[in-house]
Amino acid sequence: MDILFDIPVLGFILQFLVYLVQVIVNGHIAPIILGLATPIALGALCGVMNERSGVVNIGIEGMMLFSAYVAFMTALLVHQAYPATPSAFFGATPALVLGVVAAVAAGVLVSLLHAWLSISLRADQIISGTIINITALGLTSYLNRLIKPFDSAGTFKSFRPPAGLVNLPGVGWLFEMFTSVGPITMSVIVLVVIVQILLFRSRWGLRTRAVGEHPKAADTVGINVIRLRYRNVLMGGVFAGLAGAYLTLEATGSFQNNMTAGRGFIALAAMIFGRWTPIGAFIGALLFMGSQAIGVAIRLAPPAGDLGVFLAGVQHAYPSIYNNFFTGLPYLLTIIVLAGVVGRSVPPAADGRPYEKESSS
């Protein structure tokens, strides 16, 4: 092995790959990756719900941000009125649970605006989404300035899986990845599988795909295109709302202006990467955010050998660039993957086209 590591450039890459495998299997990094991927995967599910029925949704970012704020404020207000000790179940309190409910409601509400603008008024869907992003950013920043909360309702706690399961050789890290996490993160994998099955194996899924590919044909066989699109966009809002709740009630316990930081757009790229399927989008989310988790891993457990020396040297000479590199990797990967994948992955045929019944004037 060491002989391979000494090959000039290739050896370096080999060292890195071996380090990657080691850190994911033994470094307790897998749950972090899943946590980082959670808002991306949920956002991508929102995108799938929309675009499979023919509605482009650029406003996921804004929906997430608005829901994140609503989740945080609702939880805080309930917490102040009825303080409760965290329960054994994920550390849940009435405040946190109501916060999640409110976030979902907020996501659906913003989705309703998008649906109204893009389905009923037939406004340009990308402009409608952008408007939602701008308005959500403005409104949450305004409210956050107006009511400056110094208190917090806390966060959900991660589940503690039995040590025997996590320490299983070879597969223990997989158990850790999906169990040593909070409730919203844990639900993501379930939601992804459910939506995947429903989309390809249920009557609703068939109708959704029909409307997304050929709305006129779907209309001819008696499917109400407008109503189905409305329903799908609103259901997509549920996922965006959950993503927002994750950010404030599971990941951080606070709200900062523009805290979504482009996650809604990374979610779109993950969806395109996954060719508009929930499981594909989930894998995309893991890949994109895994790159950010590597930065965390290197900080926690620096690699040994030449690679470690090199990284330590760069970090010492250029600390800011070094840190920003890992923060920026998901954004960079998004661009690269998008450039490589689009064109070869085909969106639903009617994606982005408003539907107008011919009989109506």
Add this chain to the structure above:
Amino acid sequence: MIARLKSYANLGVVPALSILLALLVASVLIIASGLIGSEKKFDLLLPLVAYRSLLVGSFGTLKAMANMIVAATPLMLTGLAVGVGLKAGLFNIGATGQVLLGGFTASLVGVLVAGAPPLIAIPAAMLGGMLAGALAGFIPGFLKAFTGAHEVVTTIMLNAVVQLTVSGLVNDVFRAPGFSFARTAPVGHAELIGVGGTTLHLGVIFALICIPLSYWLLWRTTIGFEIRAVGANPTAALYAGMKPRRMMILTMSLCGAFAGLAGAIEVLRLGYYPAVFGTSIGFDGITVALLGQASPIGIMFSALLLGAMRAGAPLMQIQARVPVEIIDVIQGVILIFLAAEIVVRRIFRLRTTTPGSGELQTITRTYGEKVAG
């Protein structure tokens, strides 16, 4: 001539009514802010107080008016950066990244030519900013033309990449010694200094020139015709012998150059580039372009309006205790009403004209698809 003026006036009706409705909606929020803010009282007149101080803060004195024009200057440019793209069916929401890269490059060029006379140093730094901005626009343009990656996603991602790269470079490589925070060295003679005791500076002229220049480009040149043809229908443009891909790359680079100039002006006004350069002019450009219906003259007026809001907001925050962020809310609500044009027309019982222009539909039509040509 009169018919033409009438059609211009018609174009402005819905934007003007949208602004009016947005101010009405915002006044509800302002009243609410009085209720939950530090004063805790129900004051129906608070919106009037707020809007009055907004007006005084932007038009009240000569100095205030100068501030208003200075605030509007970069917005005209970022408005063009979005608006000219819209004409080609491209939605450039990456003006922020183009502004940052342009501003950063302008500061570096400014340091290089700091000793030269201002009339050489300022244009040189601005040119540097424009070229860097054009590069930041070229990348998403190229990606859209040759890979089909939609510019709405790539430009937003580039915003983050540029911001992280530039702040890393300022912190680690170009940090000037002797300052308590990370910033570049002073740009010396390239700095845009206010004239006549106001904040008015030379950059205003550069921005004002760009308005008629882009009008001329769009409506009086072959390139402009091709830009609009590609925006109306890329496939038809291809069959007419144009090169839609090339036009997309060219237009995005041009948009980037406008945004880069805006960044250059903002940075040269400051005199250096700070590692944390928070600016809203990139995103404000989207509002400006949509409010100005993507026409250069409309963009000039909406930039002035938004500039007035930005310049007057601090006084409003002091006098009426309404957070400056209300401007962002007003912007968003204006845009919602603009998008819901049919609703606005119904409220005011206006005649409905042909809804939706061709360019706007192309933006979504090219989503996730490769461009032919």
